[in-house]
Amino acid sequence: EQRNPGQPEFIQAVAEVMESLWPFISEHPRYAEHGLLDRLVEPERVIQFRVSWVDDRGEVQVNRGFRIQHSSAIGPFKGGLRFHPSVNLSVLKFLAFEQTFKNALTTLPMGGGKGGSDFDPKGRSPGEVMRFCQSFMTELYRHVGSDTDVPAGDIGVGGREIGFLAGMMKKLSNKASCVFTGKGLSFGGSLIRPEATGYGTVYFAEEMLRHAGKTMAGMTVSVSGNVAQYGIEKAMALGAKVITASDSSGTVIDEAGFTPEKLAVLMDVKNVHYGRVSEYAERLGLYFEAGKRPWHVPVDIAFPCATQNEIDGDDAAMLVRNGVKCVAEGANMPCNAAAVRVFEQNGVLYAPGKASNAGGVATSGLEMSQNAMRLSWTREEVDGRLLEIMQGIHRMCLQYGTRPDGTVSYSDGANVAGFVKVADAMLAQGVI
Numbered sequence: 001e002q003r004n005p006g007q008p009e010f011i012q013a014v015a016e017v018m019e020s021l022w023p024f025i026s027e028h029p030r031y032a033e034h035g036l037l038d039r040l041v042e043p044e045r046v047i048q049f050r051v052s053w054v055d056d057r058g059e060v061q062v063n064r065g066f067r068i069q070h071s072s073a074i075g076p077f078k079g080g081l082r083f084h085p086s087v088n089l090s091v092l093k094f095l096a097f098e099q100t101f102k103n104a105l106t107t108l109p110m111g112g113g114k115g116g117s118d119f120d121p122k123g124r125s126p127g128e129v130m131r132f133c134q135s136f137m138t139e140l141y142r143h144v145g146s147d148t149d150v151p152a153g154d155i156g157v158g159g160r161e162i163g164f165l166a167g168m169m170k171k172l173s174n175k176a177s178c179v180f181t182g183k184g185l186s187f188g189g190s191l192i193r194p195e196a197t198g199y200g201t202v203y204f205a206e207e208m209l210r211h212a213g214k215t216m217a218g219m220t221v222s223v224s225g226n227v228a229q230y231g232i233e234k235a236m237a238l239g240a241k242v243i244t245a246s247d248s249s250g251t252v253i254d255e256a257g258f259t260p261e262k263l264a265v266l267m268d269v270k271n272v273h274y275g276r277v278s279e280y281a282e283r284l285g286l287y288f289e290a291g292k293r294p295w296h297v298p299v300d301i302a303f304p305c306a307t308q309n310e311i312d313g314d315d316a317a318m319l320v321r322n323g324v325k326c327v328a329e330g331a332n333m334p335c336n337a338a339a340v341r342v343f344e345q346n347g348v349l350y351a352p353g354k355a356s357n358a359g360g361v362a363t364s365g366l367e368m369s370q371n372a373m374r375l376s377w378t379r380e381e382v383d384g385r386l387l388e389i390m391q392g393i394h395r396m397c398l399q400y401g402t403r404p405d406g407t408v409s410y411s412d413g414a415n416v417a418g419f420v421k422v423a424d425a426m427l428a429q430g431v432i
């Protein structure tokens with residue numbers, strides 16, 4: 001805390017991982033040698049820069065840009081860019097730290113990073129968003145590259161923004177190499193990338209349920225956030241009934257459950273018109289609870305997919321009272337430490353984001369491979385690899401997270417499995 005004053009999210013993430021690692025490191029003390037742990041919690045490089053741009057009224061706006069290059073131990077830095085007013089050093093350092101373990105779990109050669117800006121795209125015209133992205137790149141371009149650092153999207157950075165950023169990168173560098181993932185299909189994007197985080201989270205939950213002798217078919221599901229859209233699609237395909245959708249303004253509750261037709265309307269509202277969940281509710285005459293999150297709704301499975309700390313201890317206790325059996329994180333650290341404790345103490349199957357939402361970055365890794373080979377794989381090929389990667393992550397969690405009584409701590413499993421891979425690579429490369 002003394003080294004990182006005013007960085008509560010970063011300290012929260014490090015504390016959570018270190019708590020998991022401690023028993024393992026006590027049994028394998030070589031992982032505490034060569035200053036390994038001190039080096040692991042210190043980003044390799046932190047870049048902060050000014051982003052000035054001119055809005056539609058001709059006024060100058062000044063935002064802050066960041067890139068945290070946390071670890072390149074197993075490959076180029078890799079992780080998304082977030083544009084949201086809540087972005088600061090603490091949030092991005094926590095995300096870059098987590099990303100390092102998550103990327104290791106995918107088994108693909110990617111290090112960890114994260115970046116973004118306190119720019120708020122809400123209410124900005126497409127021209128303003130483009131000018132902001134271009135200004136952001138006039139600094140970031142010096143620090144990224146296909147073998148150095150490959151950013152992607154995150155909150156507030158979708159396909160449109162990646163297009164503007166990648167376009168400016170190409171113009172400044174005079175190179176068409178893969179410096180961004182999440183690109184449009186017309187300029188090097190991968191099929192299944194938009195779906196990957198949601199699909200992957202549902203695949204992971206199904207693996208957990210199967211290991212516990214259950215299946216998702218017939219279960220009720222609540223979701224929050226945007227990543228959730230494709231999670232809704234895949235959960236429906238596996239026979240579950242999805243009864244909520246949400247954004248930061250509130251929650252739609254639909255006890256009859258989503259259908260493919262309803263999901264098409266939600267996607268039209270959110271992805272085509274950049275609209276609100278309340279507009280979706282209005283269009284279909286569904287019940288909308290303004291200002292509420294979905295966690296008071298009784299369900300068998302919850303997929304929190306919006307943002308960090310959206311489920312606290314009280315929300316978790318409510319979910320448990322209502323009979324929840326499985327919680328898989330689509331977002332990064334949506335459950336705070338108290339919530340995780342409640343789930344783990346009550347026998348709920350709980351998956352941390354670094355395991356369950358790794359399908360997004362894994363498919364970004366597959367986009368990098370396709371770009372390097374100058375090839376495009378089919379939907380089936382990418383989806384098949386995604387499923388295999390999620391099943392592989394599940395197996396690693398079992399290997400390192402199975403307790404003596406046969407139950408599984410997926411957070412311990414994911415933390416230790418990710419750590420072992422990064423730590424082995426760091427030890428092999430000497431003190432750098």
Ligand code: NDP
Pocket residue numbers: 084086153154155156157158197224225226227228246247248249305306307308330331332333357358360361
């Ligand atoms: P989007 O911007 O597409 O969606 C974010 C969603 O979360 C929106 O519904 C937004 O509501 C809501 N939200 C954002 N901030 C808050 C807040 N402070 N309080 C309540 N709701 C909020 O981002 P993504 O879907 O890309 O990312 C969501 C989460 O998933 C993040 O934690 C991200 O790190 C994680 N993730 C994303 C991956 C990806 O492939 N995109 C991969 C792995 C993890 P509103 O629209 O009202 O602002």
